[in-house]
Amino acid sequence: MSKTVSAAARSGSQTLAGPSGRKPRRMLSSRNIIVYGTLFVAAVYYVLPLYVMVVTSLKGMPEIRLGNIFSPPVEITFEPWVKAWAQACTGLNCDGLSRGFWNSVRITIPSTIISIAVASVNGYALANWRFKGADVFFTILIVGAFIPYQVMIYPIVIVLRELGIYGTLTGLVIVHTIFGMPILTLLFRNYFAGLPEELFKAARIDGAGFWAIYFKIMLPMALPIFVVAMILQITGIWNDFLFGVVFTRPEYYPMTVQLNNIVNSVQGVKEYNVNMAATILTGAVPLIVYFVSGRLFVRGIAAGAVKG
Amino acid sequence: MTDNNSVSIKDLSLNFGSVNVLQTLNLDIKDGEFLVLLGSSGCGKSTLLNCIAGLLDISEGQIFIKGKNVTWEEPKDRGIGMVFQSYALYPQMSVEKNLSFGLKVAKVPQAEIDKRVARAAEILQIQPLLKRKPAELSGGQRQRVAIGRALVRDVDVFLFDEPLSNLDAKLRSELRVEIKRLHQSLKNTMIYVTHDQIEAMTLADRIAIMKSGIIQQLDDPTTIYNAPRNLFVAGFIGSPSMNFLRGELVEVGGKPAFVLNGVTFPLDGYGAGESLTPGRKVVLGVRPEHIKVNEGTIDIYEATVDIEEPMGADNLLWLKLAGQTISVRINGSRRFRPGTPVKLGFDMSLASLFDAGTELRI
Amino acid sequence: MTDNNSVSIKDLSLNFGSVNVLQTLNLDIKDGEFLVLLGSSGCGKSTLLNCIAGLLDISEGQIFIKGKNVTWEEPKDRGIGMVFQSYALYPQMSVEKNLSFGLKVAKVPQAEIDKRVARAAEILQIQPLLKRKPAELSGGQRQRVAIGRALVRDVDVFLFDEPLSNLDAKLRSELRVEIKRLHQSLKNTMIYVTHDQIEAMTLADRIAIMKSGIIQQLDDPTTIYNAPRNLFVAGFIGSPSMNFLRGELVEVGGKPAFVLNGVTFPLDGYGAGESLTPGRKVVLGVRPEHIKVNEGTIDIYEATVDIEEPMGADNLLWLKLAGQTISVRINGSRRFRPGTPVKLGFDMSLASLFDAGTELRI
Amino acid sequence: MTGPARAGRPNQYFRNLPAKIASVPMILTAVVIFLGGTIWTVVYSFTNSKLLPRLSFVGLDQYERLWSAPRWLMSIQNLAIYGVFSLVFSLVIGFVLAVMMDQKIRFENTFRTIFLYPFALSFIVTGLVWQWILNPEFGIQSVVRALGWTSFTFDPLYTPSIVIYGILIAALWQGTGLVMCLMLAGLRGIDEDIWKAARVDGIPVWKTYVFVIIPMMRGVFVTTLVIIASGIVRVYDLIVAQTSGGPGISSEVPAKYVYDYMFHAQNLGQGFAASTMMLITVAIIIVPWAYLEFGGGRKRA
Amino acid sequence: TDLEVTHWWTSGGEAAAVAELAKAFDATGNKWVDGAIAGSGGTARPIMISRITGGDPMGATQFNHGRQAEELVQAGLMRDLTDVATAENWKEIVRPSSLLDSCTIDGKIYCAPVNIHSWQWLWLSNAAFKTAGVDVPKNWDEFVAAAPALEKAGIVPLAVGGQPWQASGAFDVLMLAIGGKDTFLKVFGDKDEAAAAGPEIAKVFKAADDARRMSKGTNVQDWNQATNMVITGKAGGQIMGDWAQGEFQIAGKKAGEDYTCLPGLGVTEVIATGGDAFYFPLLKDEEKSKAQAVLASTLLNPATQVAFNLKKGSLPVRGDVDLNTANDCMKKGLDILAKGEVVQWTDQLLSADSQKQKEDLFSEFFANPSMTPEDAQKRFVDIIASAD
């Protein structure tokens, strides 16, 4: 006791004897310069294209022809946006991206939901209910992730034709489910394998069956990985062009088909401002999803991908 | 089933691929008995418990619970409840939901569910916690809820897999008492896995000590402590460990004695089960608390204090005796500085003697 | 620096944002001393250790090591070595590389590195393991390598952050002895964080008991055990806990006594530091091993056995006394069935008395 | 035993039936689509199928032709270059950015969003934007020239020898954000004590990263590798959007060869032969790894 | 009845032309549902084929007539148009008759040709030559000679878009123009290796080498962007089919005044009769099948032919229509057609596979200056040798 007190008494004089308190930190330490410098340079590289897209989409064609692509618009015009959304032509149809937007929504929502539902059940079955041969199928699935999509078009056309669902929305949803399956199953499997196994055992003792455990125990705990899966699928499906156009009929063509048409069917000079506006409009949905749930994405990735 | 066995395990074997984890294991647990499975990490305790619970498919053998062959039953149909080391509470459900989940799944009427939950909550004194989520509970409270989950299921057999090892020492000793009390009031059969011998000693009616998937000794705690069947059990039980002295049997004055590095220890009072043939290589095991220091009793051996470990109530001395290090437990108030020479007395009636080859008790 | 202090901490404060974890903490550790920081989880032990090591920037105050102000020094320049609870071995390197990596980076000549690694390996008896990877080691071996990593650095002060708490009980007690022996042979200053009181009691020259970032008592183990400064320390140290009886002081026949639910306990032999005014609300603390059962001594109180916990060498009884539950530790060979009425004797010279308001020792 | 007769072991196939039923979609996909489709492809690669698949076998003709086609050889070479560089740069840039992000920096969320957003855009968009920025007439080159350096030349997409690097710039822009995220997650998973131990040992930060942290992040690297590698093998849209394989055939890749010969040239046999070669390459790399990672032994009870 | 019609006509002139077809069809009381897929035949064809083979066919679809749909017909997926053809007497009216031959398989007619596209045009920008201070050339050789002057004025002499089919097509045009009709047919029609290796072709490769040199700096992908360079005077000229004319028209340029067209590069005035045709997948729906017949006959209706081809810049498939509204260039084409100076085009002579190999060769050749004409010719011979 007394020792502590005397030490405290002495401390007054010793504070002068040398450094005391928090170690001083310079704002412009070389470490900070390197870190923020690198990040800033990288950020420029990443932001530049978006900047160019936005700036260009707000310029008129004459200005684009004269000025350089990085200069801000002298005269802001929303004409290109209107044109991209509602007027741009492909063939005879001059209603821009708007016709594709709802199709994209109609494709993306069920495809995302069903592919995630299927993959999460797969991942759950693989992680918790390992049965003979499951790993073999899973390995095939993972190898399948490397097959170029184009190679699979023919076999899938045949399969869908035989099932009689070629050209329907159902067929397209199935295709998206199939191609989303490898990576999503991997994510879910790793995530569920990372949850304490005792939880699963406890639920079995409580008498819950396969589905009860899935819905009541696993699902509520899988939010982070669902966010990741959702982002990946929304992005992938929304941006898909090939499947949307190969496996459906025109009334279901997604927005990317219109985008492709606008971008690739040039009427004389390429209307870059319209192209850029169309591009941003098409990318808007996945971008918004990202901006809103980016934080969850990193968390979920950490949970589902790290244990490889 | 014959007898009043609650759980019977017949010739149980289990292998993961080519690894035999359990080998033709037999075990009968009486109704209302508190059986502790004790063993070091990886010896197959959890595996055995999971087999009983039906969470692992066994390779060979049969399992009976309450006389019914449940070898291939689903876990829920075996009449067991299980408590896990990590509690395994469903994190997104309130305590109440955690307790009632199993009953809901089994479609028990709501009134009955409420009754049972209320009863379990009362027994475990967790009524005020019913609305909370597991994350809002302390370790001890979580443990109680986990027990409650087994309790509401009204089962014949409780299985505990190291239920206390995630808790700190203080809480552990408190909950130990609670589990003991619970057993006294419920009188269910309980099978309890642990690698903490204090838990095993205090809780068990009988202890099964396991090593590499084989039960080494199955007996009540006192017998296990005082008459361990082999060297492994002897060394495993007791902290600090029993002192082992490796030497030889001799005959001194017609009486058997033990000799080590020229020091002779008469074995008067040792109740041997076999003849103590001179020349036989043996291991003498003496527990630290069965050695007297400077108390002027019969056999006097010279030793020096090497290290002293005061532990409050007790004081642990590490001594050099005949070139070997032995530990001795004395009262906490008696202190010795390292280097001090002391005189020891051995109580051979409480010692153990093992064959050096077979390692079995003589 | 004055004195022969190895580590001196002056008015140390640390806050994470607005949370004050350590508050104007002062601590002097003598050269060669083994100081244990003991406290429950989250009380700031690791934080304090990290401050000493230079791994956390302190908010206020100064730290001296070997008389040198190291407040702003890098960890490597402080002459400290540290051992972590999770071992923190570099998993991809062999044991040898783990030991030598720091020296290599510091550009120590190869011959010197080899010498130091060899010496550390010898001290810790890990020569046969030098070529293995950490994953191929058992828990105890890993712990030794972690200590080795501090050892090769030839430092003045060793810092241990719960180095044994990931190990099982048996290994823990073995390694405890090894650390103690290491300290006796190296004679370095060691600061050791734990929340296991057995470790603290057996290892420490002095123990600092912490609670919420404040040192509650700093004393040698015996003093802490026998004369805890306040209720917190008294309850924290000792397992099972000291029994606390909340009652009032009275005077019986001119002598001070303690009364609880009508039962009077004379306080003869208690060495009070203050006057024992009758009517004062106090807490009487008695350790389980300081209560005698059926031994026919002076004060006789009636009680009933509630639960019995045989623990091998000892037997723990939970008794009902004056409406309260108390625990008593008796010899392992003495057994009582629950329900048995017994007579108790208290040794008041070993008891503690605390003010019910300030919770300080009287 | 006097107890009831030994209960029979129930049929293995019906144990945990719901799990098996629930796995049917996965099994079907794996077997019918991926395995079946692959076998189908391999079989038809030995035929001279044109517009429609038909079983008229021509032995190894398609393969002989494939390996004598300059465009295929160029595609393979490009894929190798693109693959190596994009692997190396993705990992390096992703890791470096993750390290920077892990320095308890300010505006972490902002930076992360910036690095990650390109991943939300399709390759078509990515290709289009970068094609534009790299266009010598109004992209970076013209801007720099306008600033005075009139001899400045930067037109990777129009110079056959470096066109693949132009594509790389866009590919990295699109993909490194995800790699950074994965790496960041990995870094955050490293035990804090390792860092402390290294500091006490006096190991400089960069050495700690190189010798301690990176070796510890094996799992993350493997996952990342799978993701990047599967993207590399399949690269198609980006090339089409940026260069259509040009100038000439200098940025052709195997996936495009497959597509062009299947659909433009209406020579399915040739396309299938090319895809079979791709599959074989992938299988040689992936199967042993996948076996080790997922097949070999059950790791948990 | 609604009929979905797929095609890849999405550029300005093309779209306007399609509108004419749609208008004519809608006038019959049916409805043209437009299914345009941008990005040239390469993108669109697999989609069309997948839909036909996948069992979800459209009502009608554009193909280049020639061999692209052969197998679909053989697989029985296409509707036989013989009934319509006989009723409307296509055998008589379609001119040149080779067009209908391309639609005929086993004596049955499976497609309705809608236009004749000839590749053999050199489009020149009068303004560019004025800037360079040289006269507008009258043939290929003069054009080559004028190239240095154009380059000096910062003008790309010959615009060749980056897409492979453009380089390949330009070569074929050079082949017909410089090698002559006979050589052309020997090589592509008879697949004569010896001819392909011969000196005539070496001369063609020499010319291609010139073209390659002159095309340096084009830096655009699409053909219409290349055309636009000519329109705006950034390039001197472009070898491109008659469809380029549509772009000039849309830009409000006048033939002869603002631009000059040289059929057969001003060397050999022959026109190849490639072109577009509509195919009609076999539909189960009786109504639709009837509508298909109506569409087929509408496509060849004289009025439609005129309206369509004027917009498209191509030539009508029947000789009996009045095209006095046609401009200079089209008239030149019609004259040649009338003289019977026609050959079949490579689409009809070669399989898509050989075409693709040829495209690979020439897109590499045009992009890679280090590839000598001799090397290129060797590879060309290989392709011809294995062509079918």
Ligand SMILES: Nc1ncnc2c1ncn2[C@@H]1O[C@H](COP(=O)(O)OP(=O)(O)OP(=O)(O)O)[C@@H](O)[C@H]1O
């Ligand atoms: N980086 C941090 N930011 C905010 N609070 C922190 C941080 N690190 C520790 N703390 C808080 O400081 C307090 C002391 O933490 P410390 O790790 O020192 O506890 P401890 O005594 O070592 O506990 P344990 O026995 O569990 O290791 C805790 O309440 C903790 O929540």
Ligand SMILES: Nc1ncnc2c1ncn2[C@@H]1O[C@H](COP(=O)(O)OP(=O)(O)OP(=O)(O)O)[C@@H](O)[C@H]1O
């Ligand atoms: N799924 C599995 N595949 C292969 N071996 C396994 C598996 N599960 C457990 N084992 C092995 O079986 C043995 C027994 O494991 P078990 O979990 O029963 O040990 P335990 O006694 O419970 O140990 P602890 O005290 O550490 O919990 C161990 O050696 C372990 O390695």
Ligand SMILES: [Mg+2]
């Ligand atoms: Mg276990």
Ligand SMILES: [Mg+2]
């Ligand atoms: Mg700590």
